[in-house]
Amino acid sequence: MSPQQMFGAVYKTYFAEKLGLDPKNIVFVSAIPCTAKKFEVTRPGQDVDGMPGVDIAVTTRELGRMIQQAGIDYKGLADEKFDQPIDIGSGAGAIFGATGGVMEAALRTAAEVIEGKPLEKLEFDDVRGTEGIKFAAYKLGDINLKVAVASGTANANKLLKGVQDGTYDVQFIEIMACPGGCVNGGGQPTQPALVRNTVDLKKLRASVLYKADSDKLAYRKSHENPLIKKIYDEFLGEPNSHKAHELLHTYYIKRGK
Numbered sequence: 001m002s003p004q005q006m007f008g009a010v011y012k013t014y015f016a017e018k019l020g021l022d023p024k025n026i027v028f029v030s031a032i033p034c035t036a037k038k039f040e041v042t043r044p045g046q047d048v049d050g051m052p053g054v055d056i057a058v059t060t061r062e063l064g065r066m067i068q069q070a071g072i073d074y075k076g077l078a079d080e081k082f083d084q085p086i087d088i089g090s091g092a093g094a095i096f097g098a099t100g101g102v103m104e105a106a107l108r109t110a111a112e113v114i115e116g117k118p119l120e121k122l123e124f125d126d127v128r129g130t131e132g133i134k135f136a137a138y139k140l141g142d143i144n145l146k147v148a149v150a151s152g153t154a155n156a157n158k159l160l161k162g163v164q165d166g167t168y169d170v171q172f173i174e175i176m177a178c179p180g181g182c183v184n185g186g187g188q189p190t191q192p193a194l195v196r197n198t199v200d201l202k203k204l205r206a207s208v209l210y211k212a213d214s215d216k217l218a219y220r221k222s223h224e225n226p227l228i229k230k231i232y233d234e235f236l237g238e239p240n241s242h243k244a245h246e247l248l249h250t251y252y253i254k255r256g257k
């Protein structure tokens with residue numbers, strides 16, 4: 001499942017129970033850069049005990065317009081902490097929105113789990129950047145891992161065809177449908193041509209996410225986030241447990257030709 005659906009599923013089960021709420025009385029709204037996620041809310045295989053995990057998906061473009069229409073001085077708002085009880089995020093989560101970010105977050109965890117010791121350097125620079133297809137190779141313990149990252153459907157097609165016909169030898173692939181990743185998602189705020197033609201928005205927006213994943217953060221790896229650990233300890237059991245599969249996984253069917 002995508003992060004929004006996982007969040008909705010965990011909120012309407014584990015957190016509803018912890019907060020003493022009836023999940024039927026929860027309206028879960030997600031703010032996302034992605035028009036496809038509006039469709040995803042309605043897909044089969046996304047429900048939680050017969051309820052939708054996410055009730056309403058609002059794109060960042062729509063949210064921006066609502067903020068403008070309400071006359072809110074967004075830039076003047078003071079920073080606030082996340083609401084309890086989901087109040088801890090990690091740097092690995094922040095970089096998910098840039099092409100290569102999901103790969104880097106996964107590599108941080110995989111490297112530490114395989115090598116059994118903390119990583120000296122958390123940045124996997126070779127999978128960063130806005131190129132349409134990126135390749136990199138890493139040695140994790142005894143494993144020689146070759147990875148590929150593609151963004152944009154034309155690049156995804158090229159990469160997958162290359163894997164199928166043996167041109168590319170890779171074991172781990174990240175694909176994002178939008179060129180540059182979610183930072184350039186179909187639901188992001190639009191910009192006038194003057195900005196689009198003079199500013200590399202994909203690069204600029206990605207740089208903001210990499211800045212958010214800074215040394216000042218308490219947690220930069222997903223597996224170190226104490227909230228995630230708690231959810232597994234108290235509720236899901238372990239990764240790939242029956243409950244985790246039931247709540248966090250979905251299925252896909254072939255549509256069209």
Ligand code: SF4
Nearest residue numbers: 034176177178182185
């Ligand atoms: S890459 Fe595009 S389609 Fe995929 S989740 Fe991000 S915004 Fe949505």
